[in-house]
Amino acid sequence: MTTGVLPVPGHSPQRPWDALCLGLNATDHLCLIPERPTWGGKLRMRRLVSMGGGQAATAACCLARLGHRVAYAGVCGDDEPGRRAAPWLAQFGVEPRGLVVKPGSVSQQAFIMVEERGGERTIVWSRDEACHLEPADLDPALIAGCRVLHLDGHFWQASLKAAELAHAAGAVVSLDAERVFAGTAELVGRCDVVVGCQDFAQRLLGIEDPRRALEGLASLGPAWVGRTLGAQGAELLVAGRHYHHPGFAVAAVDTTGAGDVFHAGLVHALLLGLPPQEALAVANAAAAISVTGLGGRAALPTRPELESFLAAPPAGP
Numbered sequence: 660m661t662t663g664v665l666p667v668p669g670h671s672p673q674r675p676w677d678a679l680c681l682g683l684n685a686t687d688h689l690c691l692i693p694e695r696p697t698w699g700g701k702l703r704m705r706r707l708v709s710m711g712g713g714q715a716a717t718a719a720c721c722l723a724r725l726g727h728r729v730a731y732a733g734v735c736g737d738d739e740p741g742r743r744a745a746p747w748l749a750q751f752g753v754e755p756r757g758l759v760v761k762p763g764s765v766s767q768q769a770f771i772m773v774e775e776r777g778g779e780r781t782i783v784w785s786r787d788e789a790c791h792l793e794p795a796d797l798d799p800a801l802i803a804g805c806r807v808l809h810l811d812g813h814f815w816q817a818s819l820k821a822a823e824l825a826h827a828a829g830a831v832v833s834l835d836a837e838r839v840f841a842g843t844a845e846l847v848g849r850c851d852v853v854v855g856c857q858d859f860a861q862r863l864l865g866i867e868d869p870r871r872a873l874e875g876l877a878s879l880g881p882a883w884v885g886r887t888l889g890a891q892g893a894e895l896l897v898a899g900r901h902y903h904h905p906g907f908a909v910a911a912v913d914t915t916g917a918g919d920v921f922h923a924g925l926v927h928a929l930l931l932g933l934p935p936q937e938a939l940a941v942a943n944a945a946a947a948i949s950v951t952g953l954g955g956r957a958a959l960p961t962r963p964e965l966e967s968f969l970a971a972p973p974a975g976p
Contacts, residue, residue, distance in 0.1 A: 682715030682811030711747030721923035732757025916955020
């Protein structure tokens with residue numbers, strides 16, 4: 660076995676899903692604007708599009724687009740945005756079998772202003788606390804039927820239970836770590852792969868030095884820990900060895916969802932049995948392709964597109 664490779668169980672009739680993604684879904688309304696607006700002023704937008712969003716849900720769509728058998732577990736309201744959630748997932752071939760509708764609650768929505776030059780964005784979002792996935796909402800059979808359980812760290816009580824069920828069934832558990840909740844440290848300890856945003860480990864552990872913070876994260880139990888670095892790529896710490904892969908230079912249209920797609924690329928690499936350095940390259944490439952479209956799901960790569968990009972990456976934007 661190549662050093663650092665995580666053993667992922669194979670596909671079988673009892674394990675029909677390559678990946679189950681559990682966490683947020685949302686409706687994203689994206690406004691492409693020529694420049695950053697002045698507070699209190701007016702600005703004419705270039706384009707307006709609406710599509711599905713949310714960390715786990717977008718990762719699920721990317722994994723399905725890459726050719727994997729993918730299911731999604733999460734929650735939505737019984738409002739108009741909630742009624743769009745399942746069809747938007749199914750559009751990419753994701754089975755929304757674990758999507759729970761909470762009557763009377765309001766689904767998450769985000770309004771995103773994207774600057775035309777460079778793709779940087781500003782997000783304003785709303786989330787109804789009643790629209791929340793609980794441990795009792797989980798389908799144990801669905802969780803036991805996956806090879807990799809991918810979590811986005813929200814609904815931490817349900818995520819803890821799901822990680823426990825997945826490990827009992829022999830699955831690998833991956834975490835896209837961003838926000839810190841009361842049970843986040845415990846959740847980290849129940850995961851095999853934990854990659855956070857740039858300062859997640861520092862905020863969770865109260866350690867200022869990034870490398871020491873990653874070492875502290877690894878001491879909680881995961882085999883792979885790391886952090887994303889935006890345009891500078893990402894890094895992993897595996898068995899005491901540090902890996903880094905720079906970001907790929909592309910003409911960015913919108914960075915919305917790039918982190919979600921990075922994590923989908925990482926899970927894709929786990930499913931292929933790739934070692935850490937190659938996994939970082941795959942994840943960075945998937946994220947780079949994704950920022951070439953407006954919206955987190957507008958430019959999700961197929962497997963041939965991802966492989967072609969890795970074989971001959973662009974020289975720059």
